[in-house]
Amino acid sequence: MPKVTIDGIQYEFNPGETIIEVASRNGVEIPHYCWHPRLSVSGNCRMCLVEVEKMPKLVIACATQAMDGMVVHTKSEKAVKGREHVMEFLLINHPLDCPICDEAGECALQDYAYRYGTGYSRFIEEKNHKPKRVKLGPYVMFDAERCISCSRCIRFSKEIAKADQLTFVQRGDRVTIETFPGKEFDNPYSLNVVDICPVGALTNIDFRFKARVWEMSATKSICPGCARGCNIDIWVRNNEILRLTPRFNEKVNDYWMCDHGRINCFKFVNADDRIDGPFVKKESQLVLVNWDEAVSRAVSELKRFKGNEFAVIASPFATLEDNYALLKFSKQILKTNNIFFIPHIKPGDQDDILIREDKTPNSTGLRLLGIDVSKNDLSLETLDEKINSKSIKCLIVVEDDPIAVKPELKNAIQNLDLLIVFATNKNKTTQYADILFPAATYAEKNGVFVNFQGFVQRIRPAVATIDVDRSLDGLAQSRWDKFGTEFDKWARGRKVNARSDWKIISQIANALGGKFDYDTSEDVFIEITQNVKELANLDYETIGELGYQIKSSKLIEEKILV
């Protein structure tokens, strides 16, 4: 294999690789703005200048292919000087906006100016002025003054999002980025340009000015928006989610995520319609009660029915652990096989990039457990008949809204003798519940989702519920969380009184004589791995940050995996 020497160390490379690719693969930092591992090379920022022996001038590492025997210096005097000059040029027209710029704290220009800049500017003339608040599309705001014209956003739209919507106009120091006349920058992946923009020129309108980046904590999790299960970071300040950003996972979502996931998949966690504490119906009113009362009511009510009078709706929005506990509860305690889930398919809303038709994060996981959309001739379609004919008298709904999916169900549901609902937010079904348990959202619990490719991926709690203490339970903490007391407003964010479904189910099951002996969600998961052979020998540590892929041709034949 050919070898290239970078800063005195030899590295092997595959013919065709550029210097920056070899360096970044081996952990040698070469500063860059316009180069991105997934985008074409444009070579216009000039920040990655390195010295190559026997070449008369400095070369850009992103566009120079490595050659056998090449000797590259990234820290030689000539290379350092070159970078300093490039940095000075880039800063000539860059405004001193850091105090009002959302990018501050995660800005490549700030970082490199600090590490590779000279610390002063010789430019005393008036800086160039350009429009500062241009709304490029529904989610993206553009500040032309801050732009360093690296063209990453243009190349992203063209090459990754396959929507050629942005372009450079004008030349020289007047160059700026625009959409085509009368058109908006509105492709379903538009917000990724905010992440790849090395400066604060492109900002997220939804997150604009909400918080400084250093005030938040980031928790590694999974987006619940569709069956893709993009890896994300959940950014939390004062127990409130403020934004989601994609987390790199080459085989699932690469560096990207869709706008729908980023904008819509966290607001319900902070919403006012969260169910806060367990409710029980008394004189046709849902009344807030404590956990013991709600559980004992559920236990005594459930005893009135037997076997096939029960129907259980599992949830593709809940974790594998929750659904496993529910399945075990149905089979061992209720002694019924009437368990199914409601599919949430949006036909046609799918592309070759990330978005999937199946709008739930865990339907593959449910199928792995053996729960399907219909069971024993029972599904969402036949549910109302069976309720009206009194063959089903008790319905348990976990984290789903059957009435929203099928409005005709409304009348049938009122004919039930008992309706137990586990829900995160108020929905069309919760008002008819006899017993309503508050379920923790994906951002408040541990667990796993299985995506359509068979990736078993972990979610972790980012928001604390009432039972949880950020430091004792190991949640990510920002400086504010670490030092805040109960007297500080900024550390007293709302905590919802909710629990993971498996916890509530286990409590009910144990009161009904079951043996649901779990302390943590991992205990449940270990039991799943003993029962589901595709997951054998897995635990949370093996799943790790990037997930574990189930490889099974049998599952592909059965159309459980794609």
Place this chain on the structure above:
Amino acid sequence: MAVKKRKKDLNFFERIYIVEILKGMMLTLKHLFKPKFTRQYPEEKYVQPPSYRGRPVLVMDNGKERCVACGLCSRVCPALAIQVQAAETEDEKERYPELFEINMLRCIFCGFCEEVCPEEAIVMSKDYELVFTKYEDAIFGKDKLLVPVEQLKDRLEFIRAHR
């Protein structure tokens, strides 16, 4: 430093004390006719030099705060006394503090917020009379923090001179 004499080293006059007592009374008498240092606080207020660090205040320029809610004061504050929430404004500065609160029970008057401020928007005032009877009263919002720039001229000049 005065050398302390042992008792056996004292001479006769020192040993009888009367002379020494008279000397001391002369000193008291002398100070009786010298200018007085005692300040009749609170009737008579202390006028501080511009280097004095009283409670931090926000500079109000043309009826608006200079602050752009960058959050640096909040970040640098060693006592975590400052909470800032930014919001968008139509003004040229783009953002302003929707909420700016200093918990005066946490504040230690170190002046780091003033030092870090990129806009000269928060300065240490001369106000040192801070009394509260309720916890909530100790949290100063924008209503208590905003002070017209005219009243803060000498402090602003001082920090510019000592940058």
